[in-house]
Amino acid sequence: MKNNKEIKKTGNIRALSQHKILIAASTEFVLQGYKGATVQSIADRASLPKANILYYFKNKENIYHAVLEHTLQMWDEGIGDINPEDGPKAAIEKFIEAKVRMSFKHPESSKIYAMEIIQGAQHLKDFARTYQRKWVREKAQLFQQWIDNGEMRDVNPIHLIFLIWSATQHYADFETQILTIMNRADYEDEDVEDVIAFLTDMILRGCGLH
Amino acid sequence: MKNNKEIKKTGNIRALSQHKILIAASTEFVLQGYKGATVQSIADRASLPKANILYYFKNKENIYHAVLEHTLQMWDEGIGDINPEDGPKAAIEKFIEAKVRMSFKHPESSKIYAMEIIQGAQHLKDFARTYQRKWVREKAQLFQQWIDNGEMRDVNPIHLIFLIWSATQHYADFETQILTIMNRADYEDEDVEDVIAFLTDMILRGCGLH
DNA sequence: ATAAAAGTTAACTATTTGGTCAACAGGTAG
């Protein structure tokens, strides 16, 4: 008696609670790290009793897994797949724009991802080894074709991808530092456009595509 | 009876032990985060009994502070101060080279620094607010002068500094990911030169300085 | 030679924390 229809009410409260917990957990994991985030602190942030958290997620590691999965989904969406039809200029423009918007919209996702990688990617090794490696190689090959066709300068495509990743994610991961240096409390909408314009300009020129 | 002369032998074992502990602690903090790194794990890695660790450092937070201080010293050295005499081209070249070499030589420092910032820079707020903000503004002004003199393209100097920081540190912080994607076990000396060449080329072009 | 200082270390303690459990509440289907 558990078909998809019946999960309207029951499934609703489940999904709602789980989502609330996920958001709270994300914040805690970013702020305190995996070990530093306690089930109690997640519960407090979600305004639920601790036992209720453990009712929805078997244990703390499960919560973290769910958070990571959520993060990877974000990554997938925000990566702005490169389209061969576009040619190098439009492709790079779209890619940079997608990643910058992503960074400003979901900084926690970027931060959790970054922390996971910095600490050795214990939970993401497989992801990087399979999915991500394939993605990078494919896109690098695409850039190489454009280079061979004389459509853009001869730059190392893999390093180019790394450059775009690092430069865009920086605004999410190092948010605190950047805001402090710029003496601001928060980013403004304008900042997003500024960063897109700056990075697009710099990198297109670097590729001989201005 | 404690003048500087007497600290030759006594000070030696102190300095030696403290250094050994610092190195071990750095690794543990990177791998496990602040809360996740236990005094015992640091002791094990340093091959010392736990009580000995607490003899040299009053408590865990003290160890972390020492590690952070050590990291900031690294940062200071590795930042390769920008010299106004050099002009924009040489200045950017030197800056990029210094930061890239730094990243490959002391990835743990970069990682600890990155984690601290990502988590909200609780221990580094003052550093960023005073020292770092001043540094960035000074250097930005320098770039602005070069721009005004027509010595380089009109690009936002602050974002330029962020770009160089992010692109260079990426190879330290995301080491794991990059190696996995490139299907390698470790970086080679050659990689350092490749990255320096790639980033210098890209960014100089972006600044109209090729 | 010896006293003081510095360093070493096992054992212990108080606290924190992940996870369990059992009792209870609320809604839903037949």
Add this chain to the structure above:
DNA sequence: CTACCTGTTGACCAAATAGTTAACTTTTAT
């Protein structure tokens, strides 16, 4: 109405861990 499933929650426990203590050894200064 009633039996069942889902969800809620306080109380509890065992393990982990930061930090203390006190006994002991080694080094240094005179």
